Amino acid sequence: MLTAVDDSARTRVAVTPMKAPIGALVECGDVKTMDARTFDAVHRAFLDNLVILIRGQDLAVAELLAFGRRFGELSPAAPVHKGQKPREYPELAVISNVVENGVSIGGLGDGEAVWHTDSCFNDVPPSASILYSLEIPPVGGDTGFSNMYLALETLSAELRKAIRGRTIKHDKRYTSGGQLRPGYTGEEDIRTTPGPRHPIVRRHPETGYDALYLGRRPHAYVDGLPLDESEALLDALWGHAADPAFAWHHQWKVGDILVWDNRCAMHRRDAFDPAARRIMNRTQCMGTPIAEATGDPAGPRHPRAA
Numbered sequence: 001m002l003t004a005v006d007d008s009a010r011t012r013v014a015v016t017p018m019k020a021p022i023g024a025l026v027e028c029g030d031v032k033t034m035d036a037r038t039f040d041a042v043h044r045a046f047l048d049n050l051v052i053l054i055r056g057q058d059l060a061v062a063e064l065l066a067f068g069r070r071f072g073e074l075s076p077a078a079p080v081h082k083g084q085k086p087r088e089y090p091e092l093a094v095i096s097n098v099v100e101n102g103v104s105i106g107g108l109g110d111g112e113a114v115w116h117t118d119s120c121f122n123d124v125p126p127s128a129s130i131l132y133s134l135e136i137p138p139v140g141g142d143t144g145f146s147n148m149y150l151a152l153e154t155l156s157a158e159l160r161k162a163i164r165g166r167t168i169k170h171d172k173r174y175t176s177g178g179q180l181r182p183g184y185t186g187e188e189d190i191r192t193t194p195g196p197r198h199p200i201v202r203r204h205p206e207t208g209y210d211a212l213y214l215g216r217r218p219h220a221y222v223d224g225l226p227l228d229e230s231e232a233l234l235d236a237l238w239g240h241a242a243d244p245a246f247a248w249h250h251q252w253k254v255g256d257i258l259v260w261d262n263r264c265a266m267h268r269r270d271a272f273d274p275a276a277r278r279i280m281n282r283t284q285c286m287g288t289p290i291a292e293a294t295g296d297p298a299g300p301r302h303p304r305a306a
């Protein structure tokens with residue numbers, strides 16, 4: 001359910017929704033010194049807008065982790081790839097293309113990251129991701145977000161019927177940049193690859209609204225269908241969910257924080273010039289087991305899907 005934030009807390013925080021059905025600029029001062037009531041308003045803005053942008057921050061790693069912890073317990077970051085610098089903090093992932101002395105300081109390189117929700121290949125994916133920019137390329141590397149409450153609301157009756165009660169088999173092997181994760185080969189049948197099954201329509205545990213939960217398109221499989229029918233259904237779902245009308249794209253500045261809700265938003269990243277440097281610090285909050293949408297949701301529509 002949407003919880004109310006008292007008016008005195010609202011006055012400390014300015015929330016300006018983006019001119020898109022997802023995202024808001026949140027002006028709340030220095031996140032290092034935010035009091036509990038101010039944080040309540042920031043958290044409210046996060047639930048209402050799916051993604052929040054907070055600008056002009058100056059955060060050491062421990063300060064970013066402390067800010068992340070306000071959204072929930074942090075989860076350990078995924079194992080690093082071969083040739084990548086070991087993690088200094090278990091809950092911090094460096095997202096970067098920078099190579100120092102032959103060693104990548106982070107993951108995801110400089111290529112496009114396709115539409116995805118973070119770690120959908122885990123049994124319990126993270127609830128929130130918090131990404132903070134330290135260095136950005138002059139052009140490219142924008143991060144886009146798409147509203148999955150709205151994608152569900154606008155899905156055709158035929159597709160709604162086709163996905164009712166169904167699950168997707170998510171594939172643990174590949175990153176959103178298309179790289180094989182350590183310890184996996186690329187040869188298995190997609191119906192049986194390592195990875196969990198999650199409901200295609202999930203209920204958000206905090207807002208109570210339902211959202212489409214697709215994870216990522218490559219190597220996905222709709223359980224129980226012949227492979228060709230699964231492919232056709234996934235193509236139709238993705239053709240709808242990737243509609244630019246549901247999306248907002250962020251051009252980064254140094255000192256920006258984006259906090260996004262993996263339970264109801266997908267994201268992607270543009271490629272950028274390999275010769276440019278991009279360095280981001282990311283932490284994530286532990287989620288809760290995914291609840292299938294059953295019965296009536298919290299209200300007719302989430303406010304950003306109305």
Ligand code: SIN
Binds near residue numbers: 095141142176268269
């Ligand atoms: C991510 O997909 O988590 C990273 C997005 C980005 O690098 O902008």
